[in-house]
Amino acid sequence: MVGGAEIVWDLLKNDADVAAAVSSDSDGNVAIYTDHVPQHATLPFIVLFTISHVPVESQDGFSGVFIERMQVDVYADMPDTVRDVAQKVFMALMHPPNQDVQGNEMQDIAYLDGQGFAVDDGDADEVPLNRYSMDFRVSYNASKPSFQ
Numbered sequence: 001m002v003g004g005a006e007i008v009w010d011l012l013k014n015d016a017d018v019a020a021a022v023s024s025d026s027d028g029n030v031a032i033y034t035d036h037v038p039q040h041a042t043l044p045f046i047v048l049f050t051i052s053h054v055p056v057e058s059q060d061g062f063s064g065v066f067i068e069r070m071q072v073d074v075y076a077d078m079p080d081t082v083r084d085v086a087q088k089v090f091m092a093l094m095h096p097p098n099q100d101v102q103g104n105e106m107q108d109i110a111y112l113d114g115q116g117f118a119v120d121d122g123d124a125d126e127v128p129l130n131r132y133s134m135d136f137r138v139s140y141n142a143s144k145p146s147f148q
Helices: 004-013 016-021 079-094
Strands: 032-034 045-058 061-076 104-120 129-141
Touching: 004 016, 004 032, 004 045, 004 061, 004 079, 004 129, 016 079, 061 079, 079 104, 079 129
Parallel strands: 032 045
Antiparallel strands: 045 061, 061 129, 104 129
16 A cells, blocks of 8 residues: 555554454454455455545646545445445544554545445345445645656
C-alpha cells in the first residue's frame, strides 16, 4: 500500500469502534484487506480499493500533493451489521486525527458517494453476503511520486 490507501488503512485499524466491529484476520489483525480477500475470511470485514492516484502538478512541476479516490467496501452477513460497520467507517474517516504515515501527511478526506447496500444470497450452502460501498477522496503530501 502507498499513500492514500495506507493512510485510510491506518485510520481504520487504529479506530477503536471500527476495530471492535470487524473480525480479525488469520494473524489477529483487524480484518481490513486491500484488493484480495482470503477465501474463508470471517465476516464482517473491510476491503479498500484505490480507484485513481493522481499527482497534483503546478507550473513548477510536482507540488508534493497526491489525490487518490478510494473505494471502501464493508461486508457482513446481516444487513444491520453491514450498516453499523459502515457508519463506524464513515465516522472514523470523516473525523480523523492528524495523520502522518511514513512521511505521507494527510491533508483531507472527503466523502464522495455511498452506493447503498447489496445482497448476494449465494448458493444454498453459503452465508448471504451484504455489502455497503463508499467512495472517498484522500489528499496528502508526499516527498516524491510513488510511481517513480
